[in-house]
Amino acid sequence: MNWIDSNIDFLSRSSNHWIGELQEKDIALEILTNDESGNEVLLYNGEIITIKNEFDESNLPNKFKKELIFLVGINSVSEVANIIKTMSQESILVIVEPNESFFNLALNKKDLKFFESPNVILFADNVNNFPLFLDGLFSTIAIFFIKNIKFYFTYYYRQFDLETCISIVKSIKKTAQYKTLVYGNSVEDSLLGLKQNMLNLKHLLRSKDVSQLKDKFEDVPAIIVAAGPSLNKNIRQLKKVKSKSIIIAVDTIAQRLCDEGIIPDFICSIERGEVVYSYFYENKSSISKIPIIAPLLLYPKIFDEHEGDLIIPMRKNVGEYVWLQEILGLSEDMSISIGISCAHVAFGFAAHIGASPIILVGQDLAFGSSTNETHASGTIYDNIKSDNEENYIEDNQYTEGYHGGNIATTHLWNSFRTWFEMEILEKKLNVINSTEGGSKIANTIQMDLENVISQYCTENVVPVKELLKNTTKYPLNKSEVRGSLEDQLSSFENMKIDFELQLKLVKSISLTSRSSEKVLMKVLSKLEKTDAFFNQVKENWLLRHVSQPVLLSSVWDLFSIEQTLSYSNLLRNREVQLGFLTVCVFVLGEIINILQDVLITF
Incomplete structure (x- = not known):
């Protein structure tokens, strides 16, 4: 048949x-x-x-x-x-x-x-x-x-x-x-991120409209310069490509490039810590006017003091930013894939502007000749021991190398590499890895930078400065933004009241090992009411983003409980729900405080 x-x-x-x-x-x-x-x-x-x-x-x-x-x-x-x-x-x-x-x-x-x-x-x-x-x-x-x-x-x-x-x-x-x-950030970490995003919301009004930059450099080569140790081999070759490609630098290597007379077209940052400011931006006059690409998460003083153009994209598929896009009416083209590293920001932006090929340089994602060699020379890390150095040494991870064989890396660097590989595969991007060392990155073509330059970087490209001059800012109005935040504040205040009532109900549940089946069924009925609150968290982009760790761990714990009616199963279920609802009430209170604070200063 x-x-x-x-x-x-x-x-x-x-x-x-x-x-x-x-x-x-x-x-x-x-x-x-x-x-x-x-x-x-x-x-x-x-x-x-x-x-x-x-x-x-x-x-x-x-x-x-x-x-x-x-x-x-x-x-x-x-x-x-x-x-x-x-x-x-x-x-x-x-x-x-x-x-x-x-x-x-x-x-x-x-x-x-x-x-x-x-x-x-x-x-x-x-x-x-x-x-x-x-x-x-x-x-x-x-x-x-x-x-x-x-x-x-x-x-x-x-x-x-x-x-x-x-x-x-x-x-x-x-x-x-x-x-x-x-998905692993803690609730506290996510709340700190939200607070920083809200502190920087005023700078969104200064930012160039990212949607206007989509495909503006279609089929123009873009070189993403990271700070891996292999960059020492070929950094000086980058002098040949100015005006014949787009150079996008991560913050760690920006000053070194400027010292070499290689002024990047863009600088990218992603981390929110003060050290990003003190390491890479404070008193760095040579980079103060270079356009910066970074999410709202960045340390506020960087945006405050930067004299060049700001390009602040929304983070694609990140709940906090999806929420912000929705309440501000920002289009999908105003977001890019940012990933979890500085080089990911650069890569996502290069893909957004239509650049091809995208050329990776200094993207080792592995140690150099020893576990002490984590960055190219001429960076801040020449004089400062990395906070992660001990973790690097203890991590004991290996991956396939650019030139074959196995090389030492870390779990975090492997995750960075996986992100690149997935983005390239999903978007069918033309990516050349010219790091000439470090990890092998799947779905890329490996080619020495010298050959890449002679083959692809042969024609002058439209100056970035000229293009940005004709790019307008986001279509945002301060009073409308304020009104959207006020609406959200009211919504979260009402939500908090509902969660507090359900938490009180779950706390009031009483059962013992001698409880009858009838009592157990009543308890189950009360516990099932929390399903609606799990759904509320899943459906609200901001609440889901901030509560994600406890949401995931709570669901994982619930899924580990066999779906049979018993005292022990209901007791475990109640304990999980108490933890979930308690954290959600706390998170809602913090979101309310953050929104109230931003409305005072915005």
Whole structure:
């Protein structure tokens, strides 16, 4: 029987699936027969293989827990059906099929009715695209399942292709670690960030409109200069590219470039600490008029004293900034991908202005010749021991090097590298890594800077100064901004009252190990009312951003509790809810205080 029409119908009902384009040349599989036990006998790449109807009983889901289950292999539909039967109805099942031949066979010859469920998601594509799929997946509610991941490998992959299974597991773990880092700021840290953003809100009125810069340097080479130790090899070559490319420098290396007579077109910063000001900007007259690209998070004195143009983009996909865009009516093109490092700001801006190729220099993301060598010479770190130096040495991480082999790096630098790799893959960017050392960055072309300059930096480009002169500021009115903040203040004050009432209700719950089933059901009914408050946090961009650590940890803790009615389970549930609601009331109070303060001075 041919199932393709109904299967296409099932799969087309959800946008969550990731299905690559089938290439006829890659289809190398056919069903020959079924043996006496009902097992399929297949001809695959010229070999006859038998796919047995065997279920791995040793690796079953927990039907009483909410889990994120990655199942590898779509062709064994009986195994898929068994997993669905044994898992919780609130779990998410991701079916991964990296083999086009097996996906094509299943699409045409198997009943894939299980894709009617919104909790069953398909990835069917080359495994090289799996990290990009994961990045999107963990940007959804799947992030709440990240502590409850389970793997299941169907018969073919268990018996014939464990290498692919290992690659998939490594990719999932790598992305999960990266996402945990991205979402990992503490509540206190997020509140400090919000306070600084609000202190700098006045400077948004001075900033050039980032949307007007979109694609203004389309197909113009942009060189992103970071401060890795390999920059010592080729920094002087950058003198050749002035006016023939856009030079975007991270703050650490800006002064060194100026000392070399290489004046960057832009300087990028991201950190909010005072040391960024004292290390890189204070009394630095040579860089005071260079346009600066930075989020509102930056240490306020930098914006206060900077004489050059300010370019303050919104941070794409960061809740606090999405909230700000919404209340101020700022368009999507006013945001860029900023990531978590200074070089990420530069990279995101280069992509936003349409630059191509984007050329990385000094982007080592690894140690130099020793663990003492973390930056190029001529920076502040020549005289100041890095705050992270001891952590660097203890981290003991290794990665593939630019020139091959394994080189020493850190968990944080690996996360920076992962961000680059994901951005390049997702946006199909033309990126050349001319660091000539450090880590190998996937999805880039490696080329010596000298060759890059001779091949790409050959024509004069429109002067940045001229372009910025014709770029207007954000379309913001001070009184309208103030009115939006007042509306938000009122909304958060009302929300705080509701959270306080629910916290009082949960605190009043009383139960003992001798409580009857009737009492337990009443307790459960009261606890379920907190679901609406979890949803409020998820749906409010600012509250979600600030409360994200406690939201994630609370959901992870709740998901670890079996969904059976018992005294111990309800007691744990109550404890988790008390922690969640207490922090939310605190956060709402702090948000209210911050908004009140900014309204006094704005």
